[in-house]
Amino acid sequence: MTPKLDTVKSLTEQEYKYGFVTDIEQETFPPGLNEDVVRALSAKKKEPEWLTEWRLKAYRHWLKMEEPTWPNVHYNPVDYQAISYYSAPKSQADGPQSLDEVDAELLETYNKLGIPLEEQKLLAGVAVDAVFDSVSVATTFKSELKKHGVIFSSFSEAVQNHPELIQKYLGTVVPSTDNFFAALNAAVFSDGSFVYIPKGVRCPMELSTYFRINASNTGQFERTLIVAEEGSHVSYLEGCTAPMRDENQLHAAVVELVALDDAEIKYSTVQNWYPGDKDGKGGIYNFVTKRGACRGKNSKISWTQVETGSAITWKYPSCILQGDNSMGQFYSVALTNNYQQADTGTKMIHLGKNTRSTIISKGVSAGFGQNSYRGMVKIMKGAENARNYSQCDSLLIGDKCGAHTFPYIDVRNPSAQMEHEASTSTIDEDQIFYCNQRGISTEDTISMIVNGFCKEVFRELPMEFAVEAQKLLEVSLEGSVG
């Protein structure tokens, strides 16, 4: 037996640091899904009729769809009738107007996670729209944003306050019938975030949402819609942790981005859902549909993600490059440890002229983790002079894990320029020994190598997020990598 295996073994036994459960009175639907549940959910949220119908249409379509089996992941079938489709902290009924009114226990939960809202808004200047068990309970910095005409609210609030915007853009990027999980989300989405940046406005601060799953057996169906009007600019941060659970939890979110002429949306994610224990028990199923439409000319959408959590990740943040000269970017770090499985990547669909896309994907596998990159670059007929650069790198730690790459390229215009680079490397014993010989511990060595491997992606994250991501990677690998 080589020492490396022992090392990896001991390292992989790190437990999930954020495993704790907050006991807040829940108002929860009994498990089960049918048209009445969809109606009840919509009624509970006092939604306009068109939205109820939209949900029902999605639900009826979903009934006819089959769960996809093409991803390179394996899990026990999900019983959709065993899931409760609504859960909200009761205190929300009274509607907290400020942080003072927010459940003290909830605030404590954030403190345990190291994300005190107070401190964050003071120190980082970040407005936080905290999503906790499907309902937003704290929204800050609203007035500052309001001054610039920026709308940043929970999805439910936006449905009440800006129905015309929701109706205009909802489902225009990810149709309610797009895929199995997107259709399910459309039928039963509970809440999420809505962002609207008016024409010519550069959003004065980074917008941040912390997602968190808390209630047992509650499927989480978040929905986010971001609209950037002509010449506007926004950077949005999404991060999450989840408490320790034994049963699997389903998380099927949808994110839609719309960038009009000369607009830019930067969407960054640090994902740390509970990955399951070291034997592969428990953990979140994270089946997410994220898509951005560069609808206007010279528009730009950039996805940056650091995925360290979830038992299973199924996620392809994509860009539809419709406007001429528009640009799509995808920077990703996906880490799988223990028995985690990730099938992630992106789709870049080039429609407009001179459209450009960049894909940088870094997969890190440790323990028994399986990591697949799945990407599609499609150059349509009218996309003159489209360019794509793709780079997919895999890093293996130990010899029980796996890395897989599934790149699809479909070019229908001969003027396209495509570049694809791929590499696979390992952290080998000699590298560890070399660093050990200089006095650097094995954990620090692995963390140093992994951070070095991922730095092209970390560079794309906003500063405070990059630090968090690096820390998260260390924690995720600390027992697994260091």
Place this chain on the structure above:
Amino acid sequence: MLQITNLHVNVEGEEILKGLNLSVSPGELHAIMGRNGSGKSTLANVIAGHDKYKIQSGEILYDGKDLSEMSPEDRSLSGIFMSFQYPVAIPGVNNTYFLKAALNAQRKHRGEEEMDAMDFLTFIKEQMKKVEMGESYLRRAVNEGFSGGEKKRNEILQLLALEPRLAVLDETDSGLDIDALKIVAHGVNNFRRDDRAIVVITHYQRILQHMEPDVIHVLLDGRIAKTGGKELAMELEEKGYSWLEEEAAAD
């Protein structure tokens, strides 16, 4: 400082060191010469603690402590440094970061304050001058795309920066042209001090022309076959190793 007694070491089941004895005191520079396969690199690796090299019997004492009880990083932190014959590349990790991590691990262990980025840069640039390395090197990944000579100079740079008490240089002269050889030898001479010991493992005597070895040992089939002064190196250069083999056979 270093006391090796009747050391037997196996590599992948094959016995390579067959009863080696060696004693090194502070201030001394020992040269260990021998043919390929005589066990030179095995000796270096077993001192540093590479786990491919298994001690079957005998012992290695360092300051009276049994080295076999210590992990490679503990050996390093207690002052043992090995210059690698083939330093590995670590893609993605830049030299500055690596050197700083190593230095601060050592400083922390010695109870000294860790060096911040600014102080470290000033410090390392001083050291780099001694081995004639350009500053661009700091921005490159550890040993990645380095020429043979650059790798060896990088090893000596780390020797100078980390200031160990016992340095084992495994064929640090191999693959170097004459200029690089001088730079490396100069670096080692710079490092030499009364409280530090150096073991130079080499194939050829030419690096020894630029150093002042106190003792020269010839390693033959896993044992020290002959020990002498600097003149022994010259003799080997003229006559090769075969006369020693004959001598050993006659014993």
